[in-house]
Structures are given as C-alpha cells and as structure tokens.
Amino acid sequence: MRYLVSGALTGLFLALCASAAAPASEPRGTVVIGSITCFRIRVPDRGQSVQQRVDFIQDQAPKFLGGDPVQVTIRSVGKRQHIDLNGEFVVAVTPEDARATGYKSPAALAPIWRSALERAFLLSSARPTAPTGPPDQ
Numbered sequence: 001m002r003y004l005v006s007g008a009l010t011g012l013f014l015a016l017c018a019s020a021a022a023p024a025s026e027p028r029g030t031v032v033i034g035s036i037t038c039f040r041i042r043v044p045d046r047g048q049s050v051q052q053r054v055d056f057i058q059d060q061a062p063k064f065l066g067g068d069p070v071q072v073t074i075r076s077v078g079k080r081q082h083i084d085l086n087g088e089f090v091v092a093v094t095p096e097d098a099r100a101t102g103y104k105s106p107a108a109l110a111p112i113w114r115s116a117l118e119r120a121f122l123l124s125s126a127r128p129t130a131p132t133g134p135p136d137q
Contacts (some may be wrong), residue, residue, distance in 0.1 A: 029089030038116035042100040070121045074110045081110035
C-alpha cells in the first residue's frame with residue numbers, strides 16, 4: 001500500500017512540475033499583431049468561431065506591416081461597429097462582444113480595439129496615420 005501511495009504522489013508531483021514548466025500562452029481568442037497583444041475576442045459572430053475571427057484579423061494584418069501608413073477607422077453598420085485598415089474590413093465589434101467585455105455598446109468598445117490595433121501597427125514598424133475624428137467615422 002505504501003508503494004502505491006508513494007507512486008501516486010510521485011506521479012502527481014511530476015505532473016505538477018511539468019505543467020508549471022510549460023510556457024504560458026495567451027488566452028483563447030487573443031489577437032496578436034507582430035509581437036503585440038491587442039485584445040481578446042470572446043464570442044463567435046455570424047457563423048464564425050472565436051478562432052476564425054482571430055485568424056481572419058491575423059491573416060489580414062501582414063498586408064499592412066512594414067512601413068506604409070495604416071489608417072484604422074471605425075464605421076457603423078447597424079448595431080455593429082466595423083474596424084477597417086486602410087478601408088478594408090478587419091473585424092466587427094458586435095453587441096455580444098461589448099456584453100462579453102462589460103461595455104454597454106459596440107460604440108464604446110470599438111475605439112479601444114481600434115487604439116490597440118493602431119498601437120500594434122505602430123510598434124510593429126507600420127506608421128498609423130493620425131485619427132481622423134470621432135470614433136464613429
């Protein structure tokens with residue numbers, strides 16, 4: 001019996017050590033541009049899973065990295081706020097996104113996501129242009 005308990009405790013100890021040594025990864029749904037963590041997408045949208053939404057953003061971003069000016073804008077589309085990079089759609093901020101993050105509306109959350117994207121492009125060697133006005137433009 002002592003060998004059984006000893007073996008079980010040793011196995012538990014080794015499992016805990018292995019999990020502690022594993023590298024910490026970003027939470028599911030985290031958008032990363034270059035090496036900059038921008039924001040987390042927490043809910044699916046219109047048939048796209050959280051991961052599909054993240055993948056779309058991260059597939060679009062490389063087109064805008066590397067030095068050319070990047071203009072990040074927000075436009076209202078019904079109850080949603082669409083964030084565009086140089087006029088190309090990159091992500092929709094939905095009422096569900098706002099609720100999942102504790103914001104009252106997509107219009108309140110969209111400027112935060114836009115700022116995070118602008119910062120990521122700036123720090124990743126792209127040069128964002130100056131914001132053009134209120135967040136609803």
